[in-house]
Amino acid sequence: MLEKLIPTSTSPATGPLSINDSQVKGLLAQSQSTPGNFHASPAAWEDQQLYFLLPDRFSNNEEDGYLDSNGQPVSGSIKMFNASSDSANAISSPQDAQTWRDAGGGFVGGTLQGVKSKLGYLKRLGVTALWVGPVFKQVPNDPSLYHGYAVQDFLQIDPRFGTREDLRDLVKDAHKQGIYVILDIILNHSGDVFAYKGGDKNWAYPGIKYDVEGFRDSHGNPTLPFQTMDLQKPPDNFTDCAVWPIELQAPGSFTCEGSILNWDNDPEYILGDFLSLKDINLGPSNPDNFSPTPALQALCLSYKYWIAYADLDGFRVDTVKHMGNGPTRYLATTIHEFAGAIGKDNFLLVGEVTGNAAWETVEITGIDAALGIGNVQQELWNLPKGYANPNGYFDLFRNALYLNVDAHSWTRNKIVTMLDDHDQVWRGGSDKARFCSGQQGDKLVLAALALNLTTLGIPCIYYGTEQSLDGSGGSDHYIREALFGGQFGPFRSANRHCFNEQNPVYQEVGKICALRQKHLTLRHGRQYLREISGDGQSFGVPVIIGDRMLSIVAWSRIFADEEILCAINTNPDGPSSAWVTLDNTLHDEGSTLAYVYPTENTTVAQSVTVVALNGKAVFLTVPAGGFVVFK
Structure with missing residues (x-):
């Protein structure tokens, strides 16, 4: 009955309004009949270096002096940031400071074309997979939705x-540069698309529906019947x-x-609204004998459409905890099967x-990997400092605390x-x-990124960390600075961009990424502190x-x-030296390990000699806040 209300096709300006639109159904059918037309998946996602960006905060394609994909300078209206003259140029007066802060709460102008213009910058950094924040149509009339997680039209x-x-x-264009693209998607909720009678409501107890x-009209007022239009x-x-x-x-x-009050109370965190974002009925949390809701x-058909339309390589799925295992397993199954049918056998979820x-x-639902397991980010932040x-x-990577399995390889790609x-x-x-906001983070950020890139897992760089952005200010929108400048630029600046390939952190990260790509052991190897x-x-x-x-913190892959020995120095102000243990069976006394990663201006020797201490060991010196690799 619903199909009779839907136009059989829609104009290019409007796009499809329904999953039953001929534009959607035709593309899905055609894509499965011609699977060879799509970009193939990587053999292993742990071989990739990810980079995450929010489209509104990355680039508007108006920067001056950045390098294009061929390494040629591009002219534009936004000059490159100069720390000595541009820091805090947007907060010289209380009024200016308030203007800068207010700008950070809304859209500042980054675009998909801007992202495309920086593919050369990303490739030279060593990025092989780009994770793009949500780009779907947001609820109108709310500038605070620049992040993309309040969808009105999927x-x-x-x-x-x-x-x-x-x-x-x-x-x-990313595929031409050897870069995969992962898109952020949302199933748990929509934006604030309707209003409750009598105002906002909070969760009470299971079964209470308000x-x-x-539905909200184009002005945001709830004047429309809560039914199919x-x-x-x-x-x-x-x-x-x-x-x-x-x-x-x-x-x-x-x-x-109503809205969730207790974020750990089941089923409240499954069935409640995510603040003002309205919870979508996805079905029961239990995956056994699961039946998907319409x-x-x-939503799954909508996201299949985007895979086929844009040739996407993976999805990052928002707020999986709030979806429940049943809906998540259904999503994983249907998306993996569709992607496999069009030739993307290792589509990432x-x-x-x-x-x-x-x-x-991860184990129950069949998604490929998780983001934020076991406070990894907290430990990754605090250890280098x-x-x-x-x-x-x-120990998080050993996984023993969670599954009682003393394994090293399980977390390599999970x-x-x-x-x-x-x-x-x-x-x-x-x-x-x-990370760079305090505790000498600016001196230790290279060590932290090196730890991230050369230990187990699928490493991901958050946009701007390679330029030592500090995100100071207190709330989350300060950690979402506009890398291209605009009215909410990095380091309390405006109209100055930070696509500086001469930045030492950017350059060293590029070298570490190249080293990781060169050595299979740094991507697939077991790991030992x-x-x-x-x-x-x-x-x-x-x-x-x-x-x-x-101190020196050292680990082997x-x-x-083959053993590759890595070490960072958590001392930001001076070098540290120590004897470091190696695998006793893989090295002979008197043999040497070659120095394969030099930190800039280091005086570290080009090789170290294996001695019979604590089994086998070598003597290392690591520069202040530095990183070394021996093979």
Whole structure:
């Protein structure tokens, strides 16, 4: 009956309104009949280096002096940031400071075309897979939705980011540069597309559903019936009203149980609204004998359409914890099967899974990897600064705490690891800032990124960390600076961009990424935290003594009888030296390890000699806040 209300095709300007639109159904059918037309998946995602960006905060394609994909300078209106003259240029007066802060709460102008223009910058950094934040059409009339997680239309691109053709062109050009593209998607909720009668509601207890005033019109007012729209008599600006595709307007598409108050109370965190974002009824959490709701089916078909349309290589799935295992398993199954049918046999699904249930969620649902397992980000942040014992980070990858399995390889491709990100859930409250914001993070960021890139997992760099952005300010929008400048630029600046390929951190990260690509052991090898010694007699894993650990932290990656030894120095102000243990069976006394990664201006010797200490060991010196690799 619903199909009779849907136009059989829609104009290019409007795009499809329904999963039953001929544009959607035709593309899905055609894609499965011609699978060879799509970009193939990588053999292993742990071989990739990811880079995450929010489209509104990355580039607007107006920067001056950056290098294009061929390494040639480009002219533009926004000059490159100069630390000596441009820091804090936007906050010279209280009024200016308020203007800068206010700008950070809304859209600042980044676009998909801007992202495409920086593919050369990303490739030279060593990025092989680009994770793009949500680009779908947001609820109108709310500038605070620049992040993209409040979707009003799952079949359209938000015009502030560009067009569907811009997304397709970005992916096409990225593939030419050897870069895969992963898109952020949302199933748990829509934007604030309807209002409850009597105002906002909070979760009470299971089964309590609240009456709805109506879907919101194009002005944001709940004046429309809470039912499927009659497109023969549509309201004004109907594509800006309610929610799309039209299947999501059907009764029962939303749980209507009010906002979550207790974020760990089951089933409250499954069925409740995510603040003002309205919870979509995806079906029961239990994956056994699961039957998808029409709303879940509509969303899965929508995302299949985007795979086929834009030739995407993976999805990062938002708020998986709040979806439940049943809907997540259905998503994983249907997306993997469709992707496999069109030739993408290793299509990546990364779930945002917070808390200790992450390991279990990955195993039960069939998603490929999780983001945020077991406080990895917190440990990755604190260890290089000397405020966490190394065992806290390295034991997370052994997985014994969660599955009682003393294994090393399980986490090689099951977790995406990041130093900075756009939410920093682990910090809680409003205390948000980037790694470089304090505790000498600017001196230790290379060590932190090196730890991220050369330990187990699928490493990901958050946009701007390679330029040492600090994100200072306190709330989450300060950790979402506009790398291209605009009115909310980095380091409290405006109209200055930071696409500086001469930045030492950018250059060293590029070298480390290249080293990682060269050596299979750094991507697939087992991982061992190494004991160290200052005197060659007493060996042990480094620990905090006093307030802070200023020490070498060393680890080995071993694969097919090859050992690569890596070490960072958590002392930001001076070099550290120590004897470092090696695998006793892989080295002969008197043999040497070659120095394969030099930190800039280091005086480290080009090789070290293996001696018979604590089994086998070598003596290392690591520069202040530095990183070394021996093979």
